[in-house]
Amino acid sequence: MAARLSTKADYEGLLQSYDTWLFDCDGVLWQGTQLIPGAKEVLAFLRKSGKAVIFVTNNATQSRKMYKGKFEKLGIDAHVDEIVGSAYASAVYISSVMKLPKDKKVYVIGMSGLEEELRDEGISILGGTDPADNVLGSFSLENWTPDPAVGAVLCGLDVAMNYTKFSKAFNYLLRNPGCEFLATNTDSTYPTAHGLLPGAGTVSAPLRFALGRDPLSIGKPAGTMLECIKAKHDFDPARTIMVGDRLNTDIEFGKNGGLATLLVLTGITKESEISGPNASPTVPDYVTQSIGDLRALIEE
Amino acid sequence: MAARLSTKADYEGLLQSYDTWLFDCDGVLWQGTQLIPGAKEVLAFLRKSGKAVIFVTNNATQSRKMYKGKFEKLGIDAHVDEIVGSAYASAVYISSVMKLPKDKKVYVIGMSGLEEELRDEGISILGGTDPADNVLGSFSLENWTPDPAVGAVLCGLDVAMNYTKFSKAFNYLLRNPGCEFLATNTDSTYPTAHGLLPGAGTVSAPLRFALGRDPLSIGKPAGTMLECIKAKHDFDPARTIMVGDRLNTDIEFGKNGGLATLLVLTGITKESEISGPNASPTVPDYVTQSIGDLRALIEE
Known part of the structure; x- marks a missing residue:
């Protein structure tokens, strides 16, 4: 069963357990063009706390450079090398794995x-x-x-x-x-x-x-995107957490890669899919309502 | 196993057994804008022999009136009431079965x-x-x-x-x-x-x-199109044959309706799908290369 996070102590436990934080974007950090309240502050706090932050998106309509523009527009810091999209991963797959x-x-x-x-x-x-x-x-x-x-x-x-x-x-x-x-x-x-x-x-x-x-x-939940991340970043899977809004992409991606997983409910997955008689067999390690909940760590 | 037709006697047996002949069009009577050699003569001969001829097409891009124009262009006689398309059948389904x-x-x-x-x-x-x-x-x-x-x-x-x-x-x-x-x-x-x-x-x-x-x-192999035909034509299923080029639409449609079935190989289905190790479980009653083969009935 997934652990429901709600208290400051819950989020502090998370912060101490994981050094590398992988984030899905649509439905986690923003919805379309609207930032999820608190997302920006939480990301800044994670960086300030020495955490590595990586953005892992299945959105293939934009290149990493174009995606960086979206982060800038929303006022979030992000380096191109911190962004792994399924467009980029597809290109890497075709040239390096398939060796076309x-x-x-x-x-x-x-x-x-x-x-x-x-x-x-x-x-x-x-x-x-x-x-x-x-x-x-x-x-x-x-x-x-x-x-x-x-x-x-x-x-x-x-x-x-x-x-x-x-x-x-x-x-x-x-x-x-x-x-x-x-x-x-x-x-x-x-x-x-x-x-x-x-x-x-x-x-x-x-x-x-x-x-x-x-x-x-190529995209989540397949492992190619994790290989792309490994090629550029050193990280210990046991101290890495994948944060996402979708069980069959984000959470399965994390589980397939041996990472911890945190589900947020600001996107695709609804409460009814994680509890009750119709719950999915894919169970995240942690659940919280929104990435904004981690603001509990920041407030005095 | 399907009976392979090739001799004049084979085709005469067919002629005597069936009074109502249902034809798929694309891949049976024509390929795109090109008539299958002999199709026109065979249809005329069936009519002359007192057979009812009905055209049963899944093509829903055209109305029956538009489809009649296609027959005319190719020099084939056809009355609008002899044409049953999946566009028409869909309209009948929505108004009469679903009762929207x-x-x-x-x-x-x-x-x-x-x-x-x-x-x-x-x-x-x-x-x-x-x-x-x-x-x-x-x-x-x-x-x-x-x-x-x-x-x-x-x-x-x-x-x-x-x-x-x-x-x-x-x-x-x-x-x-x-x-x-x-x-x-x-x-x-x-x-x-x-x-x-x-x-x-x-x-x-x-x-x-x-x-x-x-x-x-709504289209073949479902039964709605047969209901549309029954509404306008009297026919005895035991003396009716469905001629088609596709196992999973035409032949299954005939079988579902209790009709005899004749597969032609001028369209989708290839020889490898009806014989050998990869043969489909859907077996037509008869197989002939082309509708044009029935010209054997006409020649002296």
């Missing part, structure tokens, strides 16, 4: 942040924000010359997803021998300040359905 | 043919070809007023599917109590003369994934 040869290309259903991370890793891409693929309407194979160099299709959240992109991606996966089917992440929904929208998983869903085949998902 | 109250509306992800059939049944619709919903790019719940009268979301093949349509449909299904999730059909792929494209099932796939809930599919 340099003469091969990736067909992307995704946005400019994903393209930026792929290009920064020296990966050649097709699709994405190319105006030719950002159209509404029918698609004909008759006038299309598929590129035999495409060795992977990568799907991230793309608010410009459309039939042309799906048709091309589908045909690459169908025709190009060995073409890998990858997803930055497969979050089913995307939390905003005004409610839920379809998440990144809905971008690969049409291809899953047409092909009868599932993508390899 | 007249003050309720359907949010449509689909094309003009689907809208036409719905309007002809007196159903109020939102979405579809509305220019406001046919846009590429982000969607915000902040500036959107959902319509509480939406009592169903209906997904058909829509080459203009996009994030705005998915976001609205998702929120109707999430927020409007009792809102039904319907699909005209869930064909995974769409055959064209130049290869496969994503099928109608890829339009409901993002919503399935975001909601963790499956739509009720």
